[in-house]
Amino acid sequence: xxxxxxxxxxxxxxxxxxxxxxxxxxxxxxxxxxxxxxxxxxxxxxxxxxxxxxxxxxxxxxxxxxxxxxxxxxxxxxxxxxxxxxxxxxxxxxxxxxxxxxxxxxxxxxxxxxxxxxxxxxxxxxxxxxxxxxxxxxxxxxxxxxxxxxxxxxxxxxxxxxxxxxxxxxxxxxxxxxxxxxxxxxxxxxxxxxxxxxxxxxxxxxxxxxxxxxxxxxxxxxxxxxxxxxxxxxxxxxxxxxxxxxxxxxxxxxxxxxxxxxxxxxxxxxxxxxxxxxxxxxxxxxxxxxxxxxxxxxxxxxxxxxxxx
Amino acid sequence: xxxxxxxxxxxxxxxxxxxxxxxxxxxxxxxxxxxxxxxxxxxxxxxxxxxxxxxxxxxxxxxxxxxxxxxxxxxxxxxxxxxxxxxxxxxxxxxxxxxxxxxxxxxxxxxxxxxxxxxxxxxxxxxxxxxxxxxxxxxxxxxxxxxxxxxxxxxxxxxxxxxxxxxxxxxxxxxxxxxxxxxxxxxxxxxxxxxxxxxxxxxxxxxxxxxxxxxxxxxxxxxxxxxxxxxxxxxxxxxxxxxxxxxxxxxxxxxxxxxxxxxxxxxxxxxxxxxxxxxxxxxxxxxxxxxxxxxxxxxx
Numbered sequence: 285x286x287x288x289x290x291x292x293x294x295x296x297x298x299x300x301x302x303x304x305x306x307x308x309x310x311x312x313x314x315x316x317x318x319x320x321x322x323x324x325x326x327x328x329x330x331x332x333x334x335x336x337x338x339x340x341x342x343x344x345x346x347x348x349x350x351x352x353x354x355x356x357x358x359x360x361x362x363x364x365x366x367x368x369x370x371x372x373x374x375x376x377x378x379x380x381x382x383x384x385x386x387x388x389x390x391x392x393x394x395x396x397x398x399x400x401x402x403x404x405x406x407x408x409x410x411x412x413x414x415x416x417x418x419x420x421x422x423x424x425x426x427x428x429x430x431x432x433x434x435x436x437x438x439x440x441x442x443x444x445x446x447x448x449x450x451x452x453x454x455x456x457x458x459x460x461x462x463x464x465x466x467x468x469x470x471x472x473x474x475x476x477x478x479x480x481x482x483x484x485x486x487x488x489x490x491x492x493x494x495x496x497x498x499x500x501x502x503x504x505x506x507x508x509x510x511x512x513x514x515x516x517x518x519x520x521x522x523x524x525x526x527x528x529x530x531x532x533x534x535x536x537x538x539x540x541x542x543x544x545x546x547x548x549x550x551x552x553x554x555x556x557x558x559x560x561x562x563x564x565x566x567x568x569x570x571x572x573x574x575x576x577x578x579x580x581x582x583x584x585x586x587x588x589x590x591x592x593x
Numbered sequence: 594x595x596x597x598x599x600x601x602x603x604x605x606x607x608x609x610x611x612x613x614x615x616x617x618x619x620x621x622x623x624x625x626x627x628x629x630x631x632x633x634x635x636x637x638x639x640x641x642x643x644x645x646x647x648x649x650x651x652x653x654x655x656x657x658x659x660x661x662x663x664x665x666x667x668x669x670x671x672x673x674x675x676x677x678x679x680x681x682x683x684x685x686x687x688x689x690x691x692x693x694x695x696x697x698x699x700x701x702x703x704x705x706x707x708x709x710x711x712x713x714x715x716x717x718x719x720x721x722x723x724x725x726x727x728x729x730x731x732x733x734x735x736x737x738x739x740x741x742x743x744x745x746x747x748x749x750x751x752x753x754x755x756x757x758x759x760x761x762x763x764x765x766x767x768x769x770x771x772x773x774x775x776x777x778x779x780x781x782x783x784x785x786x787x788x789x790x791x792x793x794x795x796x797x798x799x800x801x802x803x804x805x806x807x808x809x810x811x812x813x814x815x816x817x818x819x820x821x822x823x824x825x826x827x828x829x830x831x832x833x834x835x836x837x838x839x840x841x842x843x844x845x846x847x848x849x850x851x852x853x854x855x856x857x858x859x860x861x862x863x864x865x866x867x868x869x870x871x872x873x874x875x876x877x878x879x880x881x882x883x884x885x886x887x888x889x890x891x892x893x
Contacts (some may be wrong), residue, residue: 491715498685498709499729499780509728515721590719590760 292306299561378559387561387567396568403538403545404572406462407530410469414530415523418477422519425478426485439478447472447529448536460541468537480522484515517591520584527580531573546572629696633682634784634816635661640693642679653679655841656693661784662813663698668821668831670878672885676842677820681786684818687707700783705733708782710790716761716772722748725756725772729780747775750809767798774802778809785817792822800858803829807855824874828859829866836877839885846877 302333334340360380366372367379374382390396425432458464488510496510538547546568553561584591602877629636640657644652653676662668669677682688684695700706708729716725724731726747727740737858748754751771761769777785790806791799803826810817820826827834828850836845852866861867 285716491711491713492717494687494709495711495715495717495728496732497687498707499732499776500705501732505732509717509720509731516719588719590762593760 296590313492338406352532376559378563382560383563383567387564390564396564399544399546399549399565400568400572403534403547406465406537406545407469407534407551409462410466410533411473411526411527411530413466413470415477415526418474418522418526419519422478422522423485423511423515426482426515427507432482443475443479443529447533450514451536453542455541465534465537465545469530469533472529474532476529477519477522480518480525481515484518484522485511487518488514516588520580520588524577524580527576528573531569531576535569616785629698632663633660634663634665634698636696637660637661637684638694638696640680640683640695641691642676642683643690643691652691652841654683654690655843657843659835659844661816661818662832664816665832666810666817667820667833667835668819668827668836669835670821670824670827670874671837671842671845672839672878672882673822673880674840675837676840677810677837680837681709681788681818681820683803683872684784685786688749697785703733705729705780705782707784707786708777708780710773710777710785710787712792714761714766714769714773716776718761721758721760722753722764722772725761726753726775726779728776729782733780743779743781746780747779747809751775751805767794767802770794770798771802771805774806774809778813778815781813783813783816787817787819789820789822791826799826803858806830811854824878825858825872827874828852828870829856829861834874836874836881839881839888845881848874848877 348383363372363377364380367374367377367382387396416536421435425435450471451464454464454471458467492510492514496506501509534545535547536551538545539551542548546565549565550562550569551563553559637657637659640654642654643652643653655678657680669680671677684697687709694861695707697706716722717728720728725743727735727737727744730740730743731737745754746755746768748757751774751877753768753775756764756768756851761772764772770793774787774790791802794802807830819827819830821830831850834848834850836848838845847863850870850872852861852864852870
């Protein structure tokens with residue numbers, strides 16, 4: 285009973301597949317049925333390259349790029365139109381033209397640049413303060429099981445605490461100055477880089493350890509020729525994640541006890557209900573984030589030339 | 594599962610960190626004064642290797658005795674799981690035997706004892722072809738200037754001279770395996786260990802690499818232990834063929850290949866000597882393969 289059922293099903297699905305394939309063949313332009321041309325009277329199917337293949341590839345690329353530019357532009361246009369027609373309240377949500385009207389003078393006057401400089405300094409210092417101490421214990425924890433046994437419980441129990449939740453503690457310890465901001469960013473970056481560096485060592489293919497040993501690598505050789513280069517891709521993944529977190533935390537860190545910075549601008553403008561200024565600061569953060577991520581990628585390509593694209 | 598992998602990985606890193614130098618360890622084992630006969634390079638006596646699998650231990654090799662002649666090309670065949678790989682990994686110092694002794698001829702003037710060609714893709718993706726080939730020499734402390742000449746000559750022999758500055762991901766599988774072979778030869782070891790080096794290559798590449806290997810080897814006449822699953826390959830390359838028993842591994846028989854070199858696979862295939870050797874090896878081997886199949890039990 286079940287056997288015959290299955291048999292039926294198979295036949296049906298086969299026929300179905302056959303049908304759809306034939307349909308596809310007939311529909312595709314590169315296949316044409318010729319009857320008379322063969323002379324012998326037998327039918328032949330001609331398989332030819334599709335016309336203008338190169339153009340098609342170029343066309344697809346052009347389309348992708350155009351769309352990549354069009355979709356955000358379209359959104360901005362819709363936003364602008366809705367604001368002008370009064371569908372959305374321009375006092376609350378502003379409009380692209382108004383924001384640009386505030387952003388450009390801010391940029392020209394140098395006011396924005398001074399805020400960027402301050403935030404950038406905090407991000408870079410915080411990033412370094414987190415990444416540099418993160419890499420070395422991370423690698424060591426990957427290499428030495430006892431160290432991992434000692435430190436992993438500490439890392440696993442403190443990592444999930446939201447960094448924003450310990451900001452008051454950081455303010456108590458580091459005061460209201462620059463140190464508290466740098467530390468806030470640093471602690472966020474630290475964990476990501478630490479965990480990624482450790483995972484990087486642990487995920488090196490065991491065969492490479494055999495190779496090192498079979499060719500008589502010393503401890504130092506092993507670190508320099510296998511452990512560090514082998515974990516570099518993961519370390520960089522950690523640095524990139526860390527950079528994202530740094531941008532997240534700069535805004536939080538500048539929310540309290542700051543007098544300058546792009547993050548501070550956001551909160552200050554919100555307090556003053558200067559919506560265009562707030563959006564200008566957000567736009568700045570977006571550009572800053574993009575540039576920093578690109579910078580890290582350029583460095584990665586230099587440091588890891590063997591990484592497959 | 595993850596914990597298990599982690600533990601195995603840890604042990605391997607620990608081993609590397611502990612045995613900072615492979616040669617030192619062997620000097621320790623050779624401390625007992627043993628005179629090897631002049632024509633013997635490796636002498637193995639009562640070698641047993643057990644692996645712990647949970648609560649019980651499984652013997653991969655049980656009481657293996659073997660003498661490898663100086664300068665010979667010894668091919669090793671045997672059913673899968675018979676401990677071929679374990680045998681050469683133990684000689685390479687990648688595993689430690691449970692019991693039994695291995696004596697190895699003391700290498701002259703600081704040359705390494707062994708170098709290994711691995712079956713799987715094992716060249717470092719983060720090093721250029723040149724740096725991969727020169728790795729063994731670098732580990733011996735040879736300075737870059739002196740490494741270069743040797744590396745370049747091996748790149749020439751293996752037809753890789755144009756790819757010295759390339760990274761492995763830019764090479765085909767066959768070329769990567771050539772780098773693997775070149776790396777082992779460049780290290781200039783006393784004993785060359787090869788674990789099915791061409792097993793994963795397609796037939797065209799395998800035949801070309803076999804020929805290249807023979808050319809390099811005839812230049813150096815290094816003592817070589819070569820694992821293969823191909824009887825063709827074993828007869829083509831070997832001075833002798835060691836047929837191992839089904840698990841746990843022991844020596845079943847050693848067969849001399851008295852076919853003069855250079856050998857050519859195409860000519861060999863019509864040679865009556867080749868055909869009778871092939872039959873002889875295959876009969877021994879198939880007995881063991883059948884025995885190893887009879888041992889198979891469903892995994893719990």
